[in-house]
Amino acid sequence: MSELGVGILGLGQGKSHLQAFQAIEGSRVVAVCDLDEPLAQQVAQQFHVPKVYTRFDQLLEDKEVAIVVVATPDHLHGQHAIQALEAGKHVLSEIPMATTLDEVQRIIDLTDRSGLKYHMGNQVRYAFCLQDVQKLIANGDFGELFYGEGEYLHDMEDIAGRRGPDHWRIQNDISQTTLLGGGPHAIDTLRWLMGARFVEAQAIHAGQRTRWNTTHTTVAIFKTDNGGAAKITVSYGMMRPYCLYYSVYGAEGAFERTRDQGSAVQETTNYLYFSKLSGTRRLIPVTLPNWNNPQVARRFSLGHGTMEIEQAEDFLRAIRQDSEPRIGPREAARSIAAGICALQSAEQGGGVVKIPQF
Numbered sequence: 001m002s003e004l005g006v007g008i009l010g011l012g013q014g015k016s017h018l019q020a021f022q023a024i025e026g027s028r029v030v031a032v033c034d035l036d037e038p039l040a041q042q043v044a045q046q047f048h049v050p051k052v053y054t055r056f057d058q059l060l061e062d063k064e065v066a067i068v069v070v071a072t073p074d075h076l077h078g079q080h081a082i083q084a085l086e087a088g089k090h091v092l093s094e095i096p097m098a099t100t101l102d103e104v105q106r107i108i109d110l111t112d113r114s115g116l117k118y119h120m121g122n123q124v125r126y127a128f129c130l131q132d133v134q135k136l137i138a139n140g141d142f143g144e145l146f147y148g149e150g151e152y153l154h155d156m157e158d159i160a161g162r163r164g165p166d167h168w169r170i171q172n173d174i175s176q177t178t179l180l181g182g183g184p185h186a187i188d189t190l191r192w193l194m195g196a197r198f199v200e201a202q203a204i205h206a207g208q209r210t211r212w213n214t215t216h217t218t219v220a221i222f223k224t225d226n227g228g229a230a231k232i233t234v235s236y237g238m239m240r241p242y243c244l245y246y247s248v249y250g251a252e253g254a255f256e257r258t259r260d261q262g263s264a265v266q267e268t269t270n271y272l273y274f275s276k277l278s279g280t281r282r283l284i285p286v287t288l289p290n291w292n293n294p295q296v297a298r299r300f301s302l303g304h305g306t307m308e309i310e311q312a313e314d315f316l317r318a319i320r321q322d323s324e325p326r327i328g329p330r331e332a333a334r335s336i337a338a339g340i341c342a343l344q345s346a347e348q349g350g351g352v353v354k355i356p357q358f
Contacts, residue, residue: 003027003028004027004066004067004319005031005062005064005067006018006021006030006066006067007031007032007033007067007068007089008029008031008032008033008069008071009033009056009068009069009071009072010033010034010069010071010072010073010094011032011034011036011043013071013094014071015043017069017071017121017312018032018047018069020308020309021067021312024312024316026320027067027316030049030051030064030065031059031062031065032044032049032051032053033055033056033058033059034054035054037052040054060083060089061087066089066090066319067089067090067091067092067315067319068080068084068090070091070093072094074094074096074099074180074181075099077093077095077096077097077098077099078097078098078100078103078107079103081093081097081098081118082106082110085107085118088114088116089116090118090315090319091116091118092119092311092315093118093120095120095122095185095188096180096336096339097120097329097332097335099180099340101356104337104340104358105333107329108329111329115322117315117318117328118325119315119318119325119326119332120184120188120329120331121308121311122189122327123307123311124188124244124307125189125192125326126306126307126314128306129268129270129288129289130189130257133248133255133270136255136272137193137255138195141253142253142255142274143250143251143252143253143275144250145194145195145196145249145250146229146250146251147228147230147248148190148193148228148230148231148246148247148248148249149190149230149231149232149246150186150189150230150233150244150245151232151234151235151243151245151259152178152182152183152185152232152233152234152244153234153235153242153243153244153245154182154235154242155235155236155239155240155242156214156237177214177215177218177343178215178234178235178236179218179220179234179339179340179346180336181214181234182236183232183234184335184336185244186232186233186234186244186246187232188327188332188336189244189246190230190232190246191230191335191338193246194230196225196226197224197334198223198224198225198230198334198335199222199224199225199354200223200353200355201220201221201223201338201341201342201344201353201355202220202222202342202350203218203219203220203221203342203345203350204218204219204346205347206219207235207237214236215236216235216237217234217236217238218232218235218343218346219232220232220233220345222338222342232342241260243259244257245257252275253272253274253275254272254273255270256271257270258270267287268287268288269285270285270286270287270288271285272286314326333358334357334358337355337356337357341354341355341356
């Protein structure tokens with residue numbers, strides 16, 4: 001089996017993707033690209049990558065590159081994915097897919113015409129504990145779901161302290177928002193758990209803007225296609241440790257994730273409830289691996305545990321088998337359109353906005 005060449009665009013989070021593709025069979029990282037040439041040279045040397053570029057067009061002209069990983073600042077994802085698809089490359093992009101509906105539709109159109117593969121990298125769908133919960137939901141153990149909650153809480157002061165004052169997330173002149181920043185981790189993962197499409201959005205902003213001129217906190221309510229509801233909270237200013245929280249509620253049971261989550265490699269206590277267990281009056285604590293798949297972790301683990309590794313394997317499989325990636329362009333669009341419309345609602349005073357369907 002021939003190896004597929006991978007080019008990494010953006011060497012912040014891109015380094016995790018680089019290591020993920022190096023850890024699996026069937027791919028070879030052949031090039032890295034970043035505006036910061038000393039950083040690009042250092043990463044290439046550290047991970048033994050043969051080619052270094054400082055311009056995206058150089059990466060796209062490289063015939064050895066079959067897959068482009070887009071790991072640039074949020075507001076550039078759409079245009080970079082479009083350029084890569086136009087150049088004949090498969091694309092694995094960090095969240096969000098894009099920040100406008102026009103970019104979303106353009107990515108769909110390009111993949112439809114070309115047959116190229118696109119995957120939006122919400123690695124949280126590969127979290128070991130959540131995959132188990134999703135199987136219970138799909139099996140009907142919770143009955144028909146009617147409500148769910150998702151939270152992405154990530155204090156910007158924490159980012160500044162760990163990554164330094166030059167990190168793009170804390171630059172005043174770079175466009176970013178809650179719902180199209182970390183928000184898709186909450187929106188897309190909850191929508192996947194609920195097995196639902198979001199059809200209407202209503203949202204408000206709360207709190208003062210952070211000192212880096214980003215939205216502090218946004219709360220959104222979504223109507224689902226089966227008449228249920230979902231609530232998403234995203235905050236860059238909440239004074240607490242980082243948290244990804246999910247809960248789902250159905251006619252016959254419920255799941256609540258802990259908000260005290262620790263690191264990727266730790267086990268965490270989550271809570272389940274099933275009406276079919278007669279005499280049950282309390283939530284049942286269940287200890288599960290956090291992000292790590294224990295079998296994969298025996299081979300390799302990154303900052304987000306094993307999630308990027310399983311994601312990279314999944315994407316390679318979709319390319320080789322000519323199958324739909326787990327979060328292909330239309331599946332990604334259903335989540336990102338929800339975020340775009342909720343942001344529109346918040347910025348226009350909190351009215352209801354209908355979400356286009358893909």
